[in-house]
Amino acid sequence: MxxxxxxxxxxxxxxxxxxxxxxxxxxxxxxxxxxxxxxxxxxxxxxxxxxxxxxxxxxxxFVDPHNHLLSTAESLVAVDARYPGVGSARDLVARIAAEAARTPAGQWIRAYGMDDAKFPGGRPTRRQLDEATTDHPVIVYHVSGHQAVVNSAALAWRGIGEDVADPAGGAFVRDEGGRLTGMVLDSAMELLLPVAVDIGCHGPNFHVDLPREQLRSWLEMSAEPYLKAGVTTVCDPQVSRRELEIYRSAWDAGTLPVRTVVMPLSHMLDELTSIGLAGPFGDDRLRFGAMKFYCDGTLLGGTAMFDEPYGDDFTGTLYHRPEELVDLVRRAASAGWQVGVHTQGDRAMGYTLDALKAAVAVSGDDARPRIEHCGHPTPAQVREFASLGVIPVNQPNFLYDSGTDFVRRLGDRRAHRLQPMREELDAGLRPVLSSDSFVSSLRPMETVSNAVRRRTREGGPIGAEQAVTLEEALRAHTVDAAYALRMEDVIGSLAPGKLAxxxxxxxxxxxLPADExxxxxxxxxxxxxxxxxxxxxxxxxx
Structure with missing residues (x-):
């Protein structure tokens, strides 16, 4: 070379x-x-x-420590339902109808990025999607990735009727008359989609069953947007057998677009433990990292768990009972895994802290536990993070995209403390920046800008006192992000001997001014x- x-x-x-x-x-x-x-x-x-x-x-x-690489590749070739291009249910119906006009009858139509909190009139329903097409099953993923809305053809295709029961960790939304609206939350998505793997109540199931050759092709096509953005390493934070097979196939062919760290989902814990496998394991192009767990739901969809209800009396949902989460995380740590737990609300944060204390107790001196999203830790919880060496994995793009909605739903007191990165830095932590793509933009400089500016899409402040400097933001998206992946010895900084x-x-x-x-x-x-x-x-x- x-x-x-x-x-x-x-x-x-x-x-x-x-x-x-x-x-x-x-x-x-x-x-x-x-x-x-x-x-x-x-x-x-x-x-x-x-x-x-x-x-x-x-x-x-740039190192993106929370980026759904394969799902992003899927979203890049699907219908784009993101705001502001789709700002109402009417816009969504029109976009789906246009796609239906060029799609053979019977084929699924998939769309990504719907932000119905910004829609006049609120959430769309299956009846509205039926106006777009009754000849195609349709699924529109919520911007959070934790919810979706479907049309009647999709429910019929899966044999789901009005008597369907809500699964643990999820729900089918119903109207005042008890009829299905077409909105499905969290683990209920698994009952709806033609999924490649059964993950039970361990997370939202967006592991859609698609031809391997198609997925591999989309993955390879994603090289352009990632490299154009300056991203050279990602960590996929929810990997099942489906993703791992595609990544291994691309790795073997030399077409994996960027360095890829995989976080197997917790439904694989027993299977991986039985063969003695734990991360970090692999090479500098494809490797296992931490194991991923879910505590609560999503801020964007109203299923994050807070001590006080918010929005339209949202109380939040849990994927596991608190004692079950502690047991799962402890067992993973005992098997040698670094752990990462999806956590948003302050009540859920307390449950996650209990689990991380159990993990650190059996992990030795360098556990590096991660809290994915780390939406609303209290000041007392941040102090506990410091004693455990917690790595908060932040996505300030959410504050830009949905900050106004957060203020409306959570109120000023809680909304302006979301992702308290300044407080975390001052506590001696090493918080990192990430995109959570496909949920938000994969471009690191957008993420950096939003960490520095702390402004909403509408221009209002969102926790301005939690803003960081440009240097701090760049560090959080490079060497500190590499630290979160246990790769700071080979990537994340420019020093002789490191990977180029x-x-x-x-x-x-x-x-540049921050706005640019x-x-x-x-x-x-x-x-x-x-x-x-x-x-x-x-x-x-x-």
Whole structure:
């Protein structure tokens, strides 16, 4: 592999021993030298390819520690139901009808990203979707990924009638007359979809049964948006047999688009324990990481569990009884797993803390327990995080996308404490930034911008006192995110010997106003010492 020198940019290394530099040299997939331009050129030797960065920011490739890679790939080829493109039930019906007109009768129509909290009149119903088509089963995923709305054909296809019982950890929404509205919550999704795996009550089941070749093709097509955004490593936080088979197939073919860490869902605990498997395990391209658990539901869908009800008297839902969660998490930690628990509301946070205390007690000195989303910890709970070494995995894009809805539903007191990243940093924690794509944008600079700005889509403040600096946000999306994956020794910073994952952004981000950060993408992305994306050229042409 040839030697490449990137110079003429403003290098932000994320290495505390050498925080800034003029140039970076890479060779054989590793960082060769970082420092002043003459020294780096000398280390590279004659014949090195030189890339002139033109004053742009140069950083380690972004690490996204909570990104549903395969589901994102699926969403990129499905109907886009995201706001503001779809701002009402009428818009949704029109978009589904247009898709139905070009889809053979009987085939499923899938849409992603519906945010019905912004719809005049509230949630759409199956009767409204029936106006779009009765010849196709239709499923529209809520923006949270924890809910969906379907039409009557979808219910009929699965043989679901008015007498269906709500499963543990989920529900079929009914109207005042007790009739199914078509809205399904959390684990009830499993009864509706043609799913590839049975995950029971261990989480929302969006593991749709689709042809392996189709899924693999969509995964490979996703390389372009990820690399264009500067993402070089992701951690998929909900992996079943379906995802693992596709990732392994792409890994074997050399077409896995980015470095991929997988978090197997907790329904696999006994099976993996029986064969003695625990993460971290794998290579630097595909590996097992932590194990994923669910405590409560979603803020966006009204199923997060708080001490005080919110919104339309939402009380929240739990996937496991508190004592069951403690037992599951303890058993995983005893088997050698790092653990990550999806948790949003403050009451659920208390249950998760009980589980993490049990895990840390059997995990040794470097447990690194994760709390996925970490929506509303109380100040006392944040102090407990510090004693346990908790890693809060934040997604401030939610604050931008839905902050106004959070204020309306939760009230000022609770809404402005959501994802209290400043408080977590001040407590000595290492909170990380992530996208939760497919739920929100996969572009890291949008996430960074929203962590810095703490503003809603409508322009209002959302916990402004919890804002972080640009440097803190970049660190949380690179080296600290690598720490959450137990990979900080090989990725996340630019230092000699580390894997040569480098992004040259298309601006000098330190010189930009905060309001312009979200528009920044990659000008060049290097993965393992190879230029995998260059602005103006498709990834397949590089």
């Amino acid at each position: 040839s030697t490449i020198v990137i110079t003429g940019g403003k290098v932000i290394t994320m290495d505390p021993a050498n925080p800034a530099a003029e140039a970076v040299a890479v060779r054989d997939g590793r960082v060769l030298a970082v420092g002043r331009e003459p020294e780096v050129l000398a280390a590279a030797g004659p014949g090195a390819e030189v890339v002139l960065a033109g004053g742009r920011s140069v950083l380690p490739g 994952d480098v992004v040259v952004l298309d601006a000098d981000v330190r010189s 950060l979200s528009g920044v993408d990659a000008w060049l992305t290097m993965l393992g010492g190879r230029i995998a994306y260059r602005s103006g050229r498709a990834a397949s042409e590089v």
